[in-house]
Amino acid sequence: MYFHIFINSLKVLFKNKMLIFWTFIFPIVLGTLFNMAFSNIEKEEMFNIIDIGIVNDDNYKNNQAYNMAFSYLGNVDDDNRIFNISYGSKDKLQDMLEKEDISGYLYLDTTAHIIIKSNGINESVFKYVVEEINTISNGIQELEFRSIEEISKYAISLMNSEVKVNDTTKKNMSYTMIEFYTLIAMTCLYGATLSMYSLNQILPNMSNKGKRVAVSPVSKFKMILASLGASFITQLIGVLLLFIYTIFILNVDYGSNIFLVILLAIVGSFSGLALGVFVSSILKKNENTKLGFIIGITMVYSFFAGMMGITMKYIIDKNMPIINKINPVNMITDGLYALYYYDTLDRYIFNIISLLIFSFILIFISFIFLRRQKYDSI
Amino acid sequence: MTVFKAFLKILNKNKGTIIFYTLLLIGISYINFNSLESSRSFEQVKPKVHIRDNDNSTLSKDFVNYITDNSEIIEIKNYDEALDDAVFYRDISYYINIPENYFDDLLNNKDVSLEIKKVNDYNATFAERFVNRYIRLVDFYKNNNINQEEMIKLVRDNLNNTVDIQMTTNLDTTGLLKLSSYFDFSNYTIIASLVFMISMILNSFNDLNIHKRITISSMNYKKHNRYLLLSNLLLSLGLFIIYVLGAFLVVGDIVFTYHGLVCVINMGIFIVCSTTMAILIGYLITNRNAIGGLINVIALGTSFLCGSFVPQQYLPSSVLAMGHVFPSFYYIESNDLVSKIESFNLDSLRPIIINNIIVIAFTIVFIILTNIVIKKKRKIG
Structure with missing residues (x-):
C-alpha cells in the first residue's frame, strides 16, 4: 500500500505544472541569468592597463625622471605594465579625453599637471603614480647624486625593488559563487511547495480528496509518510538537475568535497520539506495562498542570504548575525561557502546542525497540530 | 464607477x-x-584596508598613519573567520599585518616580510602601491645611511608631495x-x-x-x-x-x-x-x-x-x-x-x-x- 500511495503521489506531483515550474524550471532560468550577468564582473574588477596621455613637448623630453619612469611603466613589451601611453599635443590629448579614449593626460611646466574628465579609480592611480615619480625625483635630489648610472639605479630601486610579503589569501576567491549557492538553497526551500501540496491532498479540511482519504481504511501515518517521501524524492531530483546544470553548463565551483555538498543539499531539502509541512498544517488557507506564502518567505530568506546582492549576506552576518543564524537559505548558502572557501569543517557542521534543528522544530510543531485530528462533520 | x-x-x-x-x-x-x-572636484579613491600593527615602533606607527590617510580603514569584528570573510566579500580589499620588530629587522637587513591578504581587484593593486612606496622609501634611505628620526621626516616630506589635478567637467x-x-x-x-x-x-x-x-x-x-x-x-x-x-x-x-x-x-x-x-x-x-x-x-x-x-x-x-x-x-x-x-x-x-x-x-x-x-x-x- 505504501508503495502504491508513493507512486501515485509522484505522478500527481509531476503532473502539477506550477510546482514543476517553481522547483525545476525557475531555478535553472535564474541560474542562466546569473551566469549571463555575472560572467564578466570579476574580470572587470581586475586591474587592467590604464589608457593615459602625455604631452611630449620639450618640458617632458628634458625631464629625465619622468621620461625614465614612464618608459618603464608603459613599456609595451612588459605584460605587467600599468599604462598604455598616447603621446601628442595638448589639443590632441584633450580631444581623446573628451572621447574617453584616455582616463587623463599629463603635462609638465615647472611642475606636473594632470587633466582628467571625472573621478574614478583609473584617475586616482594615475595621480598617485605621478606623485610616486615625484617621490623618486625628490629622493634623488635630496641625496645629490651626480652620475646618470646612480640616478638610474636608485630610481629603479624606488620604483621596482621587491617588498617582501607573505600572501595568506585563500585560494577560492570567486564571490559570485555565492549567487549560485543561494540558488541551490532557494531550490531546496522551494521543495516546501511540493510537501505542502502533497499534505494538502490528504488533509480533510483542505480538499475534497482529503475528505475521501480521511474516511479510507488506510493508516494516516503511512499515507503522510508516502506522500512526503514522494515530494522529497521529487525535490531531490530538482536539486540534482540544478547541480548537474550548474556544474557542467555554468561551471560553478562547489569546492573539492562533493559528498559533503550532496549531504548539505539533502539536509537542506529536508528543511524545505519541513517548511512545507509546517505551512500546510498551520496555515488554514487555500492552496494558492500557501504557495504564495512559501515563495514569498523563501524570497525574503534568499534576499538576506545574498541572492539579490552578495554583500547583503555579509552585511547581515556582520551586523545582525541572528537574522541569518535562523535563516535556512543562509544556512545552506553558508555551508556551501564554508566548503568552497575554508579548509576546516567547523562552520559546515554548524550549518548542518542548525538546519536539522530548524527542520525538527517545524516538524514537531506541525505534529502537534496534525495529531489526532478528528471531524464529526466537515 | x-x-x-x-x-x-x-x-x-x-x-x-x-x-x-x-x-x-x-x-x-x-x-x-x-x-x-557627492563631489564636483577630484576625490582620490580610497581602497578599503584593514591594518594590524604588532611592531608598535615609531616607523610602524608612521606607516599606519600613512596608510590610514590614504585608505578607508575598515574595522573587523573579533571572531576567527571575520578577516577571511571580509576579504572574500570585498569588505576590505587589502589586509596588512606588520609583524613584531618588522621595521627594526628591515633596517638591520634581516629577511622580513609583511603578512597580507588581498582581493584581485583595482583597489587592492592601488593599496599595494601605497605599501610598496613607503617600504621602498624606507629601504632607499636606509641604503643611504640616513638615521631613523631623520628617515621618518624625509619619508613623510617625500610622501606629502601632491600633484596638481584638474577636472574638465564640473x-x-x-x-x-x-x-x-x-x-x-x-x-x-x-x-x-x-x-x-x-x-x-x-x-x-x-x-x-x-x-x-x-x-x-x-x-x-x-x-x-x-x-x-x-x-x-x-x-x-x-x-x-x-x-x-x-x-x-x-x-x-x-x-x-x-x-x-x-x-x-x-x-x-x-x-x-x-x-x-x-x-x-x-x-x-x-x-x-x-x-x-x-x-x-x-x-x-x-x-x-x-x-x-x-x-x-x-x-x-x-x-x-x-x-x-x-x-x-x-x-x-x-x-x-x-x-x-x-x-x-x-x-x-x-x-x-x-x-x-x-x-x-x-x-x-x-x-x-x-x-x-x-x-x-x-x-x-
Whole structure:
C-alpha cells in the first residue's frame, strides 16, 4: 500500500505544472541569468592597463625622471605594465579625453599637471603614480647624486625593488559563487511547495480528496509518510538537475568535497520539506495562498542570504548575525561557502546542525497540530 | 464607477506587492548609495584596508598613519573567520599585518616580510602601491645611511608631495551615478509590481464567469474597457509619483535638475510601455499562477540582461545583444546616457530621444497585440 500511495503521489506531483515550474524550471532560468550577468564582473574588477596621455613637448623630453619612469611603466613589451601611453599635443590629448579614449593626460611646466574628465579609480592611480615619480625625483635630489648610472639605479630601486610579503589569501576567491549557492538553497526551500501540496491532498479540511482519504481504511501515518517521501524524492531530483546544470553548463565551483555538498543539499531539502509541512498544517488557507506564502518567505530568506546582492549576506552576518543564524537559505548558502572557501569543517557542521534543528522544530510543531485530528462533520 | 470600485477592491487586496517592491527599491538604493559622497572636484579613491600593527615602533606607527590617510580603514569584528570573510566579500580589499620588530629587522637587513591578504581587484593593486612606496622609501634611505628620526621626516616630506589635478567637467559624477542607478533598478520593481498587479487585476475581470456577466450587463463593453484602461493608467500614474518621490528621498534634489527631469521623463514613458505590456499579459494568459511565474521571469530576465542589476558596462556583449529585444534595455541605456550629459542640446539628447522612440514603438506594438488578442477572445466567446 505504501508503495502504491508513493507512486501515485509522484505522478500527481509531476503532473502539477506550477510546482514543476517553481522547483525545476525557475531555478535553472535564474541560474542562466546569473551566469549571463555575472560572467564578466570579476574580470572587470581586475586591474587592467590604464589608457593615459602625455604631452611630449620639450618640458617632458628634458625631464629625465619622468621620461625614465614612464618608459618603464608603459613599456609595451612588459605584460605587467600599468599604462598604455598616447603621446601628442595638448589639443590632441584633450580631444581623446573628451572621447574617453584616455582616463587623463599629463603635462609638465615647472611642475606636473594632470587633466582628467571625472573621478574614478583609473584617475586616482594615475595621480598617485605621478606623485610616486615625484617621490623618486625628490629622493634623488635630496641625496645629490651626480652620475646618470646612480640616478638610474636608485630610481629603479624606488620604483621596482621587491617588498617582501607573505600572501595568506585563500585560494577560492570567486564571490559570485555565492549567487549560485543561494540558488541551490532557494531550490531546496522551494521543495516546501511540493510537501505542502502533497499534505494538502490528504488533509480533510483542505480538499475534497482529503475528505475521501480521511474516511479510507488506510493508516494516516503511512499515507503522510508516502506522500512526503514522494515530494522529497521529487525535490531531490530538482536539486540534482540544478547541480548537474550548474556544474557542467555554468561551471560553478562547489569546492573539492562533493559528498559533503550532496549531504548539505539533502539536509537542506529536508528543511524545505519541513517548511512545507509546517505551512500546510498551520496555515488554514487555500492552496494558492500557501504557495504564495512559501515563495514569498523563501524570497525574503534568499534576499538576506545574498541572492539579490552578495554583500547583503555579509552585511547581515556582520551586523545582525541572528537574522541569518535562523535563516535556512543562509544556512545552506553558508555551508556551501564554508566548503568552497575554508579548509576546516567547523562552520559546515554548524550549518548542518542548525538546519536539522530548524527542520525538527517545524516538524514537531506541525505534529502537534496534525495529531489526532478528528471531524464529526466537515 | 462600478468598474473603478471593483478595480480598487482588487488593488486593495494586493497592495502588499506594491508596498513591498517600493520599499525594496528605496531600501536597496539607500544601502547602495549611503557610502557615496557627492563631489564636483577630484576625490582620490580610497581602497578599503584593514591594518594590524604588532611592531608598535615609531616607523610602524608612521606607516599606519600613512596608510590610514590614504585608505578607508575598515574595522573587523573579533571572531576567527571575520578577516577571511571580509576579504572574500570585498569588505576590505587589502589586509596588512606588520609583524613584531618588522621595521627594526628591515633596517638591520634581516629577511622580513609583511603578512597580507588581498582581493584581485583595482583597489587592492592601488593599496599595494601605497605599501610598496613607503617600504621602498624606507629601504632607499636606509641604503643611504640616513638615521631613523631623520628617515621618518624625509619619508613623510617625500610622501606629502601632491600633484596638481584638474577636472574638465564640473558634473557631480557621483550624484549622477546614484540618479541613474536608482532609475535603472526601478526597471525590476516596475515590472515585478506594476505589471504583476495590472495583469492580475485584468485576469480577475477576465475570469470566464465574471466575463460572461459583464458581457450581458447593461454597460457598453467599450465603456467598460475605457474605465478599466483609465483605472490602470491611474494606478501607473500613482506608482510613477511614488517612485519620483522615492528618488528624491534616496538621491536628493538632483532629481529636480535637468538630468533628473530627463530620467523622470524616461521613467514616465517606460511606465506607460509597462502598463501596455501588463494589459497584454492580463488578456493573453488566463492562469493566475502562470502570470506570477511569467512576470517573475520577465522582471528578473530583463533586469539581468538589460543592466538593471549589473551595470551595462560590465555585461558581456552577447548579453547586451540579447537585451536589445526588450524595452527595458533602451530605458536603462537612456538613464546611463543622462549621467554623461554635460550640456543639454539636441545633439546630446539625440540618443536618448531615439531610445524613447523605440520604447514608444514597443508600446504601440503591445497595444496592437492586445487589440488582436481581445478581438480573438470575443470571437471565441
